[in-house]
Amino acid sequence: MLPGVPPTDKPVQVSVVSIVTIRGGNLYHEQLYWDQASALVQIGLLDPTLVPSDMKRKGLQRLPIVGREAAEKVLDGESQPSNALLSAWR
Helix, strand or coil: CCCCCCCCCCCCCCCEEEEEEEECCEEEEEEEEECHHHHHHHCCCCCCCCCCHHHHHCCCCCCCCCCCHHHHHHHCCCCCCCCCCCHHHC
């Protein structure tokens, strides 16, 4: 999942979305989407508090990224608040 990143032996929970096209009863196309930022946070390679200085000047104090909470929200919609990372939505 993360080419060039050595194994960390840390458990990771990731949401995956698969869009599949079937034509004539056969798999024609498949596109997978997954939350790479969430995985990087969970293994310690991405710190959501490290915001680029130009974005800090615009008022961003934290990157809109969470760890396993993103996957937990998919499994249980009530496990995490919605839109908590978007301050303008409060």
